[in-house]
């Protein structure tokens with residue numbers, strides 16, 4: 001099951017979540033862009049663009065970020081095996097952008 005479905009199903013379980021979901025859907029519906037040529041001033045597409053950029057930066061810098069949290073190699077309190085486990089638990093698999 002896609003992560004978005006799990007997320008929206010969880011939100012749909014109580015009043016606060018349903019309120020957030022309704023506001024989020026209303027925000028999404030404001031966008032009237034042609035998906036192939038989104039308007040430059042569309043707030044939704046500006047947010048999507050920056051989320052995509054953020055995700056790419058996090059992905060590209062992941063090993064450095066892990067090191068920043070755990071300390072430099074050799075001085076880290078966690079083992080390389082734990083770093084590998086963190087990568088497995090928290091990193092989403094790479095996806096093909098053409099899909």
Ligand SMILES: [Zn+2]
Pocket residue numbers: 031032033038039042043044045
């Ligand atoms: Zn748009």
